[in-house]
Structure formats: C-alpha cells, structure tokens
Amino acid sequence: MRTAEAFRMALEALRVNRLRSALTMLGVIIGVSAVVILVAIGTGAKDAIEDEISGLGSNIILVVPGQLNFQAAPTQSRLDLGDVNYVRRVVGDPSRVTVSVQSGENIRVGRNEAFVTVVGTDENIPNVFERPLKRGRYLTETDIDTRRRVAVLGSEVSQQLFGDLDPVGRQATIAGVRFRVVGVYEKVGATFGVARDRETHIPVTTAQRLLGVERVNGIAIGASGPDVIDSLGQKVVDALTARYPDEKFSAVTQTQLLGTIGTVLGMLTGVLAAIAGISLLVGGVGVSNIMLVSVRERTKEIGLRKALGARQRDVLGQFLIEAVLLTTIGGTIGIALGVGGSLLIEALSPVPASITLWSILLAFGVSAVVGVFFGVAPARRAGRLDPVVALRAE
Amino acid sequence: MTAFEAAGLTRSYQLEGVTVDALRGVDLTIGDGEFAAILGPSGSGKSTLMHLLGCLDRPTSGVLKVGGVDVSTLDDTKLAELRNQMIGFVFQSFHLLARTSALDNVALPLVYRGVAKADRRKRARAALEAVGLAHRLDHRPSQMSGGEQQRVAIARALVGDPQVVLADEPTGNLDTRNGEEVMGLLERLNADQGVAIVLVTHEPEVANRARRQIHVRDGLIERDVA
Ligand SMILES: Nc1ncnc2c1ncn2[C@@H]1O[C@H](COP(=O)(O)OP(=O)(O)OP(=O)(O)O)[C@@H](O)[C@H]1O
Numbered sequence: 040m041r042t043a044e045a046f047r048m049a050l051e052a053l054r055v056n057r058l059r060s061a062l063t064m065l066g067v068i069i070g071v072s073a074v075v076i077l078v079a080i081g082t083g084a085k086d087a088i089e090d091e092i093s094g095l096g097s098n099i100i101l102v103v104p105g106q107l108n109f110q111a112a113p114t115q116s117r118l119d120l121g122d123v124n125y126v127r128r129v130v131g132d133p134s135r136v137t138v139s140v141q142s143g144e145n146i147r148v149g150r151n152e153a154f155v156t157v158v159g160t161d162e163n164i165p166n167v168f169e170r171p172l173k174r175g176r177y178l179t180e181t182d183i184d185t186r187r188r189v190a191v192l193g194s195e196v197s198q199q200l201f202g203d204l205d206p207v208g209r210q211a212t213i214a215g216v217r218f219r220v221v222g223v224y225e226k227v228g229a230t231f232g233v234a235r236d237r238e239t240h241i242p243v244t245t246a247q248r249l250l251g252v253e254r255v256n257g258i259a260i261g262a263s264g265p266d267v268i269d270s271l272g273q274k275v276v277d278a279l280t281a282r283y284p285d286e287k288f289s290a291v292t293q294t295q296l297l298g299t300i301g302t303v304l305g306m307l308t309g310v311l312a313a314i315a316g317i318s319l320l321v322g323g324v325g326v327s328n329i330m331l332v333s334v335r336e337r338t339k340e341i342g343l344r345k346a347l348g349a350r351q352r353d354v355l356g357q358f359l360i361e362a363v364l365l366t367t368i369g370g371t372i373g374i375a376l377g378v379g380g381s382l383l384i385e386a387l388s389p390v391p392a393s394i395t396l397w398s399i400l401l402a403f404g405v406s407a408v409v410g411v412f413f414g415v416a417p418a419r420r421a422g423r424l425d426p427v428v429a430l431r432a433e
Numbered sequence: 434m435t436a437f438e439a440a441g442l443t444r445s446y447q448l449e450g451v452t453v454d455a456l457r458g459v460d461l462t463i464g465d466g467e468f469a470a471i472l473g474p475s476g477s478g479k480s481t482l483m484h485l486l487g488c489l490d491r492p493t494s495g496v497l498k499v500g501g502v503d504v505s506t507l508d509d510t511k512l513a514e515l516r517n518q519m520i521g522f523v524f525q526s527f528h529l530l531a532r533t534s535a536l537d538n539v540a541l542p543l544v545y546r547g548v549a550k551a552d553r554r555k556r557a558r559a560a561l562e563a564v565g566l567a568h569r570l571d572h573r574p575s576q577m578s579g580g581e582q583q584r585v586a587i588a589r590a591l592v593g594d595p596q597v598v599l600a601d602e603p604t605g606n607l608d609t610r611n612g613e614e615v616m617g618l619l620e621r622l623n624a625d626q627g628v629a630i631v632l633v634t635h636e637p638e639v640a641n642r643a644r645r646q647i648h649v650r651d652g653l654i655e656r657d658v659a
C-alpha cells in the first residue's frame with residue numbers, strides 16, 4: 040500500500056469519527072498551546088528584564104560595600120567622597136566614575152507635592168549611565184564644588200510637579216530647602232522596580248549636607264569596553280580592600296546580573312515548559328486510549344482488510360498514521376491557538392510575551408513523537424490481530 | 434493446475450484447557466474452475482475449512498497447497514499477498530465497510546495491491562457493472578438492500594481477478610429471490626471467467642446447483658459427490 044493511500048485512509052477514518060477525533064485532539068491542543076504560551080511568557084519576561092538591564096547603559100560596574108548576597112541585609116556604607124576620589128585615581132579616568140547618596144524625600148512646588156528618590160550625584164552621570172536630557176542641563180562640576188542647590192528632575196517628577204510647564208529655572212522645595220531646577224531627564228522607565236523617572240538628582244555635596252551624612256551609598260564606573268569590565272571591577276575592589284582591610288566590597292557588573300537573571304528566568308521558562316509538557320503527555324495518553332478503543336471497535340474492519348490482503352504493516356501503518364495525524368493536527372491547532380493567545384496576552388495585559396520559533400518547532404515535534412509513542416501500542420495490536428478471530432468478532 | 438490440495442488437514446482449538454478438534458484429517462483436492470459446495474451440520478467444521486483454504490488461518494497439522502504453493506512455507510506477509518492475488522471472499526454478513534461507498538468498498542483489495550487510484554476506480558466500476566449495480570456506485574451499505582450489499586461483496590471478490598472465490602453461506606442472510614440472484618452471479622463468474630467457486634451452505638437447493646458436493650461431518654469429509 041502506498042503511503043499517500045495510508046494517509047488518505049487515516050484522514051477518512053478521522054473524518055468519519057469527527058466528534059471523537061476532535062475531543063481526542065483537545066488534550067493535545069491544550070498541551071501544545073500551553074507550551075507555546077508559557078514559553079512565550081517566560082521568554083518575554085526574560086527579554087524585558089534584559090532590556091531593562093541593558094537600558095541602564097553599557098559596561099557599568101557598581102561598587103558597593105559589603106558582600107553581594109541576596110539574603111544579607113545591606114551593609115552600612117563606610118565609603119565617603121575621599122574614597123570616591125581614591126577610586127577615581129585607581130580607575131585612571133575620573134570622568135568615568137560617579138557616585139550616589141540616596142534618600143526618599145518630599146518635593147514641593149506650590150501646592151503640588153511628590154515623594155521622590157533624591158539622589159546626590161555628580162557631573163559624570165551621562166558618562167556612566169544612559170540618561171538623556173529632555174531639557175536644560177546636567178549637573179556640573181561647579182554645582183558639586185560650590186554645593187549649589189540645583190536639581191535635575193526625572194520625567195515623572197517633572198510631570199507631577201509642573202505638568203506641561205517647562206520647569207527649567209523654576210523653584211522646587213526639597214525637604215524644606217529651596218532648589219532651582221536646571222534640567223529634566225527623558226523618560227527611561229524602570230529597572231528592577233526602581234522607578235528611575237521618579238528620581239531627582241542634586242549635587243552629592245548638597246545632598247550630604249541636606250541629609251546630614253558623610254557617606255556615599257555606592258560608586259558607579261563606566262568601563263571603556265566590555266572586555267575590561269571584570270578586570271577593572273576586580274582592581275577597584277582590591278584597591279578598596281587594601282585601604283580598608285577589615286571591610287568587604289563587591290563589584291556588580293551587568294554581565295553578572297544578566298547572567299544570573301538569565302539563568303533564573305531560563306530555568307523558570309524550562310519549568311513552565313515542563314508543566315505544559317506534562318499536559319501534552321496526558322493528551323498523548325488520551326490518544327492512546329482512544330486508539331485502543333478504536334482498534335477494538337473496528338476489529339471486524341481490520342479482519343476484513345486482512346482477508347482482502349492487508350499485511351500486518353499495512354494495518355499497523357494505518358493506525359499509527361491515524362494517531363500521528365490526531366496529534367499533529369491537534370499540535371498545529373494548538374500552535375495556532377498558542378501564538379494567538381500569546382499575541383493577545385501581549386496586547387491586552389502587562390505580561391510580556393515573545394513567541395520563539397524553537398518552542399513552536401519543539402511543540403510540533405513533540406506532538407508528532409507523542410503520536411508515534413502512544414500510537415504504537417494500539418497500532419501493533421491492530422496489526423497483529425488474527426484475521427479469523429477478527430472476522431468472527433461481534 | 435489445482436486450486437487447492439489438502440492432505441491430512443487438521444485444526445484444533447484450545448478452549449479453556451480443552452482441545453476442540455474442528456477438523457480431524459481432511460484430504461481434498463479442488464481443481465481450477467471447479468464449482469463445489471461444502472455441506473454439513475452446524476459445528477461440523479465448514480467455516481474452519483474455508484478459513485484454512487482462504488489462508489486466513491493455518492492448519493494445526495497436514496499439508497495445504499494453494500495454487501501449488503505449500504502455505505506452511507509462507508510467512509504472514511506472503512500469505513496476505515497470496516490472499517490478495519488469488520482469493521476472493523464472500524461472507525454471510527457481507528462485511529462491507531460502513532460509511533464507505535460501494536465503489537470504494539469494491540476497490541479496497543486493489544489498494545493493498547498498490548494499484549493507482551484512477552485504475553482502481555475504473556476496475557471497481559467495471560466489477561459493479563458486472564453485478565448489475567452500475568447505478569449504486571456512490572451508495573453506502575446502509576443505503577442498499579441485503580441483496581445489493583451481497584452483490585457489492587461479490588464485485589469486491591472478483592475485482593482482483595482471483596483464481597478462486599470462497600463464499601461462506603453467501604445466501605444465508607438473503608431471501609429466496611436475492612439468494613437466487615447471488616447464485617446466478619457466482620455461476621456466471623464460474624462459467625464465463627473460469628473462476629473456481631467454493632461455497633458453504635446449509636440449503637440443499639443451493640448445494641445442488643454446484644457440480645460437486647462435499648459433505649462434512651465432525652471435522653471429516655463424509656461424502657464427496659461429483
Ligand atoms: N476460535 C475457536 N475457538 C474454539 N473453538 C472453535 C473456534 N472456532 C470454531 N470452533 C469450534 O470448531 C468447530 C467447528 O466450527 P465451524 O465454525 O467451522 O463450524 P461450521 O461448520 O461453520 O458451523 P456453522 O454451520 O454453524 O457455521 C465448532 O465446534 C466450533 O465450536
């Protein structure tokens with residue numbers, strides 16, 4: 040018997056039992072669409088977070104006191120501006136090093152008030168981070184040296200306090216002290232839940248006096264290229280450890296963050312895919328079950344086919360192709376639903392979804408394999424039926 | 434040439450530890466183009482013999498040659514091919530595929546012979562015309578009378594140009610008129626195309642139309658009247 044003939048016969052058999060075929064496929068459809076959707080969500084989440092991280096800027100090294108450990112409480116900083124200058128000498132290029140002193144404060148303009156993250160920093164912000172200006176200017180060296188009370192607002196802060204007015208040159212009161220707005224940042228979005236558009240930048244020296252502290256919270260370095268990130272981070276950490284032998288310091292790089300988060304999210308995607316895969320397996324068991332019922336029901340038909348000259352492999356092939364058609368047609372419908380569902384989720388909800396070719400190919404491949412795997416037992420049973428017994432069956 | 438040559442053919446079944454001897458040593462030769470009827474009481478082994486002759490089953494002991502070939506030398510695949518090439522079956526209960534048109538039912542043996550679709554349909558149509566069903570090509574079994582269904586089954590048996598047609602009580606489910614018609618078709622097949630016919634029957638009138646009557650009793654040939 041020709042293969043094309045076997046396919047035609049199998050399709051005919053599925054068509055004859057339309058409802059049953061559809062219900063059998065349902066398990067596979069659900070399994071496959073679940074795989075596609077869950078992998079799309081997992082991949083979407085990973086892409087989104089990786090975008091956020093690279094949105095910070097490139098080649099960034101964050102130097103923080105203490106050991107970087109997700110369980111440990113943040114270590115009290117002992118770094119001050121003298122240490123920042125020391126790090127600048129270690130790095131060699133002072134303009135590649137910037138600093139931050141942070142505190143949540145109220146900011147007020149007339150009757151408008153907002154609670155924002157006040158960041159004391161310096162003129163090197165644009166050299167290290169991706170932080171384009173919308174209006175006005177960045178902080179300058181003179182601002183830092185003379186402890187000017189000037190501020191650069193995040194886009195959301197500006198919107199909240201000034202609405203559509205241009206805030207540059209206007210006054211704002213931070214923690215009871217009057218500041219002059221000199222610039223507004225472009226909208227940059229959030230990174231790790233840190234709403235960077237809700238930040239207000241003021242000179243680090245001004246911030247230290249305002250908050251009554253000598254310390255800085257962290258130092259950020261923009262490496263000159265991706266290949267020097269690790270060595271430069273290590274060099275700075277070593278230098279700081281040499282200066283304070285009892286203290287620990289850590290350098291966090293984007294690559295580390297990307298690597299760690301990528302691994303975690305990759306695992307998450309894997310787990311989601313595995314869970315969906317289990318439902319696909321259950322769908323396969325359903326196919327097997329229905330095929331066994333079908334073989335029993337069609338015992339006489341099988342006997343007749345054998346009497347008319349069907350060989351064992353003809354009958355086996357017919358039932359195997361039926362099973363594989365069930366799962367691959369189901370798989371194709373499932374892929375279509377999964378892609379549609381992912382696009383819908385992407386469009387209608389904040390959950391990012393990114394459809395990947397590998398998940399589609401995998402889902403299709405797995406459904407075909409499921410068909411063969413779960414179809415083989417019923418098909419063999421059909422192929423081995425004794426024609427006389429089959430013909431006599433009632 | 435002989436269609437069938439059987440010597441010392443036995444077939445026993447194991448049923449819950451008890452051995453049932455359905456055939457107990459049958460010697461039988463059926464030549465090409467013969468028209469033979471097998472008669473006997475219920476349970477005497479007629480169907481068992483038919484299944485052996487039709488290569489649907491294998492004897493427990495003894496030698497069976499079909500078209501000169503010893504079937505014990507053939508594996509299941511070869512046996513299936515032999516059935517497909519040499520033997521046409523007609524069953525008491527028609528055994529047509531439900532939900533399948535008369536034309537496709539008749540063409541089925543050719544599917545397993547690897548005949549191309551167009552050719553299959555042409556030959557199936559010719560076979561249906563030969564049994565007087567040119568007007569029922571697209572009918573399904575449920576849309577046809579018993580007599581018509583059995584004629585479709587005969588068309589299916591002859592579409593592959595077999596050497597032998599084995600018919601197990603082909604008129605058993607039919608009224609006299611339809612039975613008559615089916616017998617007429619088998620006789621014509623035998624006379625015009627020289628196809629050997631072996632049919633099992635209970636009815637003396639049917640048996641008497643054959644040129645040879647083989648009486649089976651208790652798994653043995655009791656009488657063989659030509
Ligand atoms: N699969 C089987 N297992 C056990 N015994 C069987 C089997 N098939 C047939 N037999 C027994 O073999 C004997 C012959 O059966 P067979 O069907 O050949 O009879 P028959 O002559 O065709 O009868 P009928 O006229 O009723 O069709 C019977 O006793 C039957 O019970």
Ligand SMILES: [Mg+2]
Nearest residue numbers: 479480481601
């Ligand atoms: Mg019988």
